[in-house]
Amino acid sequence: MSAIVFESVHRQFERDGKSFPALDNVTLTVADKEFVALVGPSGCGKTTCLRMAAGFEAPSSGRVLVGGVPVTGPGPDRAVVFQQFALFPWKSVEDNIAFGLRNRKVPADERRERIAGAIRLMGLEGYETAFPHQLSGGMQQRVAIARAYVLDPQALLMDEPFGALDAQTRVVMQEELVRLARVNPRTVLFITHAVEEAVYLADRVAIMTRRPGRIKEVIDVRSIRAAEAWDRHERVEDVMDLESFVHLRTHIWRSLREEKVGGER
Amino acid sequence: MRPSRRFFVGITTIAALFAVWAVLTMVTGTVSTGRFPSPLQFWESARQVLTVGYADATLFAHALHSLKLVVMGFLVAIAAGIPLGLLMGWSRRAEAFVNPVFLLIRPIPPLAWIPLAILWLGLGDAAKIMVIFFAAFVPSVINTFTGVRMIEPHIIEAARMLGTGRRRMVREVLVPAASPMIFTGLRLSLQASWTTLVAAELVGALAGLGRVLNVAQQDIYPAMVMVGMAAVGVLGWATTRLLAMIEARAMPWLPARA
Numbered sequence: 001m002s003a004i005v006f007e008s009v010h011r012q013f014e015r016d017g018k019s020f021p022a023l024d025n026v027t028l029t030v031a032d033k034e035f036v037a038l039v040g041p042s043g044c045g046k047t048t049c050l051r052m053a054a055g056f057e058a059p060s061s062g063r064v065l066v067g068g069v070p071v072t073g074p075g076p077d078r079a080v081v082f083q084q085f086a087l088f089p090w091k092s093v094e095d096n097i098a099f100g101l102r103n104r105k106v107p108a109d110e111r112r113e114r115i116a117g118a119i120r121l122m123g124l125e126g127y128e129t130a131f132p133h134q135l136s137g138g139m140q141q142r143v144a145i146a147r148a149y150v151l152d153p154q155a156l157l158m159d160e161p162f163g164a165l166d167a168q169t170r171v172v173m174q175e176e177l178v179r180l181a182r183v184n185p186r187t188v189l190f191i192t193h194a195v196e197e198a199v200y201l202a203d204r205v206a207i208m209t210r211r212p213g214r215i216k217e218v219i220d221v222r223s224i225r226a227a228e229a230w231d232r233h234e235r236v237e238d239v240m241d242l243e244s245f246v247h248l249r250t251h252i253w254r255s256l257r258e259e260k261v262g263g264e265r
Numbered sequence: 266m267r268p269s270r271r272f273f274v275g276i277t278t279i280a281a282l283f284a285v286w287a288v289l290t291m292v293t294g295t296v297s298t299g300r301f302p303s304p305l306q307f308w309e310s311a312r313q314v315l316t317v318g319y320a321d322a323t324l325f326a327h328a329l330h331s332l333k334l335v336v337m338g339f340l341v342a343i344a345a346g347i348p349l350g351l352l353m354g355w356s357r358r359a360e361a362f363v364n365p366v367f368l369l370i371r372p373i374p375p376l377a378w379i380p381l382a383i384l385w386l387g388l389g390d391a392a393k394i395m396v397i398f399f400a401a402f403v404p405s406v407i408n409t410f411t412g413v414r415m416i417e418p419h420i421i422e423a424a425r426m427l428g429t430g431r432r433r434m435v436r437e438v439l440v441p442a443a444s445p446m447i448f449t450g451l452r453l454s455l456q457a458s459w460t461t462l463v464a465a466e467l468v469g470a471l472a473g474l475g476r477v478l479n480v481a482q483q484d485i486y487p488a489m490v491m492v493g494m495a496a497v498g499v500l501g502w503a504t505t506r507l508l509a510m511i512e513a514r515a516m517p518w519l520p521a522r523a
Binding site for chain 2 (some may be wrong): 100
């Protein structure tokens with residue numbers, strides 16, 4: 001079953017009494033346990049798509065379904081990882097991760113177990129009682145990912161989660177996410193403007209046009225990854241060096257560049 | 266500057282000020298003690314009001330009376346002000362309803378309530394508490410409101426996507442997120458409480474530090490006036506300090522400030 005479905009989604013924005021189209025007939029499905037990256041020029045509406053799946057915004061027309069149910073508002077079945085982490089600064093690492101479980105009234109025993117699991121999974125042992133401001137950006141984003149993962153959500157919605165991290169931390173987190181996807185596959189919608197990141201992480205990459213955003217092309221990375229055995233390589237840089245990787249990346253770059261050139265008037 | 270050094274410098278400054286005061290009033294006589302009391306007169310008056318009493322009570326009783334009124338007025342004001350500020354910050358509708366009334370009351374200086382308070386409630390405690398309430402209420406509402414409005418939108422969105430119910434949204438998200446501003450409001454409210462209390466007691470009171478000041482003025486007793494002022498200063502400082510200690514305890518997640 002398809003976990004996330006965008007069905008002919010349109011979205012208008014109102015400004016000064018005039019209406020601007022932001023999204024134009026976006027149709028996209030993310031299968032169960034599939035990792036789809038959405039790339040596009042800035043301002044194309046990719047974040048708006050994610051925010052609709054999260055329930056923070058509603059389509060002007062069309063439907064967004066998660067697990068077959070139309071999205072009407074935010075909820076813990078669709079966990080969001082924000083670019084700015086959005087941790088609760090007044091709560092310890094542990095309490096941040098526990099927050100969603102406590103909302104769901106998960107019994108204390110099970111809660112402790114799941115929190116410990118999430119902390120182990122994200123390599124946060126020893127930081128349980130630290131406050132977010134005591135951690136580096138990379139560690140804070142690990143907490144945010146743990147906070148989302150621990151809910152065991154139907155869909156993980158990641159909005160440029162590594163956009164605020166430095167280059168080295170970013171690479172570590174990308175490797176981590178790939179490892180996580182192998183151990184514990186989830187349905188993921190991942191927004192990024194970094195093409196290499198999209199190709200490295202995703203099963204499929206959806207390319208959007210410039211505003212008003214449409215889905216221009218969807219590229220199946222998974223079959224190439226399997227055929228070319230990318231997973232033999234542990235490190236990001238080794239994968240990114242493979243001819244098949246470079247080829248895909250260049251293809252997506254060209255596709256995006258057409259949009260950017262077209263956008264310059 | 267190191268804290269110990271800072272403390273030393275502070276003590277030195279105060280000691281120097283005392284020395285200048287003593288010299289000007291007692292040695293050179295540059296300042297007439299009829300207008301400005303010497304340290305010795307100040308000390309004598311302090312002893313008088315501490316032991317024998319002045320204006321119908323000892324300093325301790327006056328101070329306790331004033332302190333009690335400030336604490337009561339302040340607590341009632343923030344108990345009403347913080348929830349109202351939270352409500353106005355969270356709900357645009359509540360803000361639309363309450364704000365016009367608030368805009369009407371806000372520009373009225375708290376001291377302007379004193380005549381009405383005395384007409385309605387007399388010279389007793391109730392009138393003072395009413396005046397303190399109006400003085401302390403406004404800053405606690407405004408700062409709580411601003412604190413809620415300044416919360417990073419992603420924090421609220423994160424709480425919503427985690428399925429946070431209304432109660433926990435208020436208690437575990439809005440209040441802690443707004444608490445730095447809430448405490449700013451409390452500090453301003455506390456200052457306003459002392460200011461208005463002393464003013465109200467000056468206009469008319471049966472007991473309290475303002476009454477000490479008032480009676481001493483009528484008795485043309487500058488040393489006692491200064492003792493009263495010093496007592497207000499010490500109490501104001503002590504309550505502010507207590508609030509700062511509560512603030513530091515209440516927000517352990519904030520990076521330590523100098």
